[in-house]
Amino acid sequence: MAPADTTPPPVSSKAEAKTALKNLKAQQKAEQRDRKARKKANKQDGFFARIKQVFTMTRSYDPNIGWWMALAFFVTLGVAFAIFGLLLNWITGLLIGLPLALLAAMIVMNRRAEKAAFSRIEGRPGxxxxxxxxxxxxxxxxxxxxxxxxxxxxxxxxxxxxxxxxxxxxxxxxxxxxxxxxxxxxxxxxxxxxxxxxxxxxxxxxxxxxxxxxxxxxxxxxxxxxxxxxxxxxxxxxxxxxxSRPPIPKGVDPYRTRPDRKALRG
Known part of the structure; x- marks a missing residue:
């Protein structure tokens, strides 16, 4: 019976080593891009989910919040479009007016959400x-x-x-x-x-x-x-x-009730 061949495999060439290293770096960069993309998507999903949650909570106490947000949006858009459209051009007016209109709608929602949050706890201990x-x-x-x-x-x-x-x-x-x-x-x-x-x-x-x-x-x-x-x-x-600690009823401590700050900020 012939002895087993214990000779080590041939060493790869320098060109093959460079190619493997290049492929490894490319794979690492691709994985890093994927992680960043997933992280960004998660942030966006969390942001929009939080806005939806605040809007839903506020609408239960203020059914007209959608109309107020729409009014703030279109009034701001119209004013910004008229001013910057006359001073510059209608494209610039639209590009400046849209972000300002969205900001105005978010401010209205934030104010209404804050009012709704306090309405939920008003009259309760704490x-x-x-x-x-x-x-x-x-x-x-x-x-x-x-x-x-x-x-x-x-x-x-x-x-x-x-x-x-x-x-x-x-x-x-x-x-x-x-x-x-x-x-x-x-x-x-x-x-x-x-x-x-x-x-x-x-x-x-x-x-x-x-x-x-x-x-x-x-x-x-x-x-x-x-x-x-x-x-x-x-x-x-x-x-x-x-x-001098006052007697607190058994159960949940009402004085630890706090409004959601993230919800208030939108």
């Missing part, structure tokens, strides 16, 4: 906290109420910012007045020497109350009295107070 969660940098908001009536579920939430200390109430004006007085007495001794003002804003639909969708704007309109470092110092003083 609605004011959900509205305060839309405040951006520079504001320190407590997620849980600093004072609460366990019987009526009226509550007060604390916001610290450049205007000072803001107490945001939730409940009828007459009913939360005693709760506001107790909360003022609790915080006043700590802030007495600092000169930090204490503001009270009532959230709700009653007289002298601020609707949820306008709550953030009302807080931002307050006069600025502190700088960033003073805001941090005030928060540290208030955080040093012992926490």
């Amino acid at each position: 609605a004011a906290a959900a509205a305060l969660s839309t405040l951006k940098r520079g504001w320190i908001v407590t997620e849980e109420p600093v004072a609460m009536d366990p019987k009526t579920q009226d509550a007060i939430f604390r916001v610290v910012g450049r205007p000072g200390l803001i107490l945001v109430t939730e409940g009828p004006s007459q009913r939360v007045s005693k709760l506001v007085q107790k909360t003022r007495k609790r915080f006043s001794p700590i802030l007495r020497d600092t000169g930090v003002p204490i503001h009270v804003i009532q959230a709700g639909r009653g007289e002298q109350q601020v609707p949820l969708q306008k709550l953030s704007k009302a807080i931002k309109k307050l006069d600025k009295k502190l700088n960033k470092h003073e805001v941090s110092a005030v928060e540290q003083r208030l955080a040093a107070l012992p926490i």
